[in-house]
Amino acid sequence: MTDRYAVVWARTGAAPRKMGQLVATGREMRFSYVPEFLEQTDTAGLSLLLPPSLWRGRPFVHASTEILPLLPRLMALIPGRNANNIQRRLYTSLLAKRSNVPAPGFETEWELLMLTGHNGIGHIDVFPDDRAALDAYADTGEPKKRIGSRSEFWRMLKEGTDQDFNQEALDIMRLIGPTPSVGGQIPKLLVSIPDKPGWDGSLAEPGTRKIDGVPYLDVVMKVEDPQYRGLAALEALCLDVHNELGFEVPRHWRATIDGLSVLAVERFDRTPAGTPVAMESFFSVYATGQQQVRTMTDAEVEGVGLMLLKLAEIAPIDAAAARLEVYRRFLMALLTGNGDLHLENLAFLGGPEKVRVAPVFDPAPMRAWDRHDLVSALPFYIDEKQPLGYSVARVGESFGLSRAAAADILQALLKATGNYSERVLALKDVPEVNRKNLASRVKSLLARLIKGVGP
Ligand SMILES: Nc1ncnc2c1ncn2[C@@H]1O[C@H](COP(=O)(O)OP(=O)(O)OP(=O)(O)O)[C@@H](O)[C@H]1O
Ligand SMILES: [Mg+2]
Known part of the structure; x- marks a missing residue:
C-alpha cells in the first residue's frame, strides 16, 4: 500500500481551524499538529492525552491492529463493523462501486474515514485534503429537507x-x-x-x-x-x-x-447554536495511552477511578467531581440492570479550558436480554467472603471515597431506586419476558447489595 495522507480540522468557537496532518502506511498511523494550531489556545486537541501545549510538534504514532486500524480517536468517526449498521452498509456499497475497490481491513476503514469522518460526534473533522475541508465548511447546503x-x-x-x-x-x-x-x-x-x-x-x-x-x-x-x-x-x-x-x-x-x-x-456535543463541543470516549483516552487496550471492556472499574486521577495531571478536569460522578454511574448501572457501562458509554466533554464527564447516555438496561445478562460490563474485584455490597463499596476507594462514604452513597441510591422494578414491570411496550427477567435480576442483585451495606 502506498502512503496515505489526510488532514484533521476542528470546528469550535468562531471558525473551523486546521489541527494537524495524518499519514498512514497501513502498518502505522501518525498524527502531528500543524504550527498554527499550536499557537492557539481556544480549540481542544486530538485527544486529552495529546494536549497541543505538551505535545507540540512531535508526531503521535499509532501501530495499526486488526481491531484498531486507525487512531482510537478517529475510529469513533467511522461506522461500526456490525451487520446492522445502516451507514456502514450504505458507504461500503458506495466504495464497492469504485474502479479500484479498497481491500477489507485498513484500506476500507481509511476510505470510510475519508467519507464519513466529518460532522459527526464531537469537534474533530477528517478530510482527504484542505480543499475538501474548505468546501465542506463553505457548503451552506440547499434548504434543509x-x-x-x-x-x-x-x-x-x-x-x-x-x-x-x-x-x-x-x-x-x-x-x-x-x-x-x-x-x-x-x-x-x-x-x-x-x-x-x-x-x-x-x-x-x-x-x-x-x-x-x-x-x-x-x-x-x-x-x-x-x-x-x-x-x-x-x-x-x-x-x-x-x-x-x-x-x-x-x-x-x-x-x-x-x-x-x-x-x-x-445532542450534548452541540451548543444550542449548533457549534460542536469536543467529546472523547473513555475508551479513546485509554487506548491512546495504552496500546494493550483494544476493546471497550479492557479496563477494571477500579482502574477507571485511578485513570481519572491521573488524567487530571494533564487535563483541566475536576478529578474529585469526575470520580464521584463515575462511581455513582457505576452504582446506577448495577441498580438498573444496565450491564453495559463500558468505556464507550462514558465520555469526556468540553475543552480546552474545562473538561467534565459527559451527561448520561446509553443507560439501556441490557440485562433484560439473556445474552446480555452481565452484572457489570467492566470487571471489579469481588471478595467472595463478604456480601456483594461490601465489595461494591470498596470499589469507591478507587474513586477517592472512604468505604463508609461509598456505602452511604450506595444505600441512598438503593433507596431512591426502590420502585424501579415495579416501573419496569409496568412498561407496556416491553415484552413480558424481558420485563420479568430484568425485574427479577435487579431484585436479586439488590438483595445481595443491601446485605453488604447494612440497614
Ligand atoms: N446525547 C448525545 N449527545 C452526543 N453524543 C451522543 C449522545 N448519545 C450518544 N452519543 C454518541 O453516540 C454514540 C452511540 O450512542 P449510544 O451509546 O447511545 O448507542 P450504541 O452504543 O450504539 O447503542 P447500543 O449500546 O444500544 O448498541 C455514543 O458512544 C456517543 O459517542
Ligand atoms: Mg453505547
Whole structure:
C-alpha cells in the first residue's frame, strides 16, 4: 500500500481551524499538529492525552491492529463493523462501486474515514485534503429537507439496503450524515427534530435550526431493532430515573414512525447554536495511552477511578467531581440492570479550558436480554467472603471515597431506586419476558447489595 495522507480540522468557537496532518502506511498511523494550531489556545486537541501545549510538534504514532486500524480517536468517526449498521452498509456499497475497490481491513476503514469522518460526534473533522475541508465548511447546503414518515428512508431502514444504490441512496446519505456510533448494536442516525414537548416523528438534516418558523434541535436518533423489542422504552425509563436522581441527562423523545420505534436524544456535543463541543470516549483516552487496550471492556472499574486521577495531571478536569460522578454511574448501572457501562458509554466533554464527564447516555438496561445478562460490563474485584455490597463499596476507594462514604452513597441510591422494578414491570411496550427477567435480576442483585451495606 502506498502512503496515505489526510488532514484533521476542528470546528469550535468562531471558525473551523486546521489541527494537524495524518499519514498512514497501513502498518502505522501518525498524527502531528500543524504550527498554527499550536499557537492557539481556544480549540481542544486530538485527544486529552495529546494536549497541543505538551505535545507540540512531535508526531503521535499509532501501530495499526486488526481491531484498531486507525487512531482510537478517529475510529469513533467511522461506522461500526456490525451487520446492522445502516451507514456502514450504505458507504461500503458506495466504495464497492469504485474502479479500484479498497481491500477489507485498513484500506476500507481509511476510505470510510475519508467519507464519513466529518460532522459527526464531537469537534474533530477528517478530510482527504484542505480543499475538501474548505468546501465542506463553505457548503451552506440547499434548504434543509424535511422527510415525511412514508419516505424512502424508512423503507430502507426496515427492508435493508440490498438494492442497487442510486441518487436516492446518495440523498439518504446526505441526510443521515456520518455515524455517531462505535460498534453499536442498533442503527442510529444524526438528525434534527422540532424543539417541542411532543414529537410527531418529523425529521430534518442534522444542523437544521428552523423550518417554517419552528425551531429544530440536533439529536442522536436510535431506531429499535426488532431483536430488542422494548429497548427504546427501557432506555427512556433509565434516562428518566437518572434525571430524577439529579444526574445530568439530555432531553429525549419517543415516537413510532412507520411501525419502527425510535428514541431521539438531544445532542450534548452541540451548543444550542449548533457549534460542536469536543467529546472523547473513555475508551479513546485509554487506548491512546495504552496500546494493550483494544476493546471497550479492557479496563477494571477500579482502574477507571485511578485513570481519572491521573488524567487530571494533564487535563483541566475536576478529578474529585469526575470520580464521584463515575462511581455513582457505576452504582446506577448495577441498580438498573444496565450491564453495559463500558468505556464507550462514558465520555469526556468540553475543552480546552474545562473538561467534565459527559451527561448520561446509553443507560439501556441490557440485562433484560439473556445474552446480555452481565452484572457489570467492566470487571471489579469481588471478595467472595463478604456480601456483594461490601465489595461494591470498596470499589469507591478507587474513586477517592472512604468505604463508609461509598456505602452511604450506595444505600441512598438503593433507596431512591426502590420502585424501579415495579416501573419496569409496568412498561407496556416491553415484552413480558424481558420485563420479568430484568425485574427479577435487579431484585436479586439488590438483595445481595443491601446485605453488604447494612440497614
Ligand atoms: N446525547 C448525545 N449527545 C452526543 N453524543 C451522543 C449522545 N448519545 C450518544 N452519543 C454518541 O453516540 C454514540 C452511540 O450512542 P449510544 O451509546 O447511545 O448507542 P450504541 O452504543 O450504539 O447503542 P447500543 O449500546 O444500544 O448498541 C455514543 O458512544 C456517543 O459517542
Ligand atoms: Mg453505547
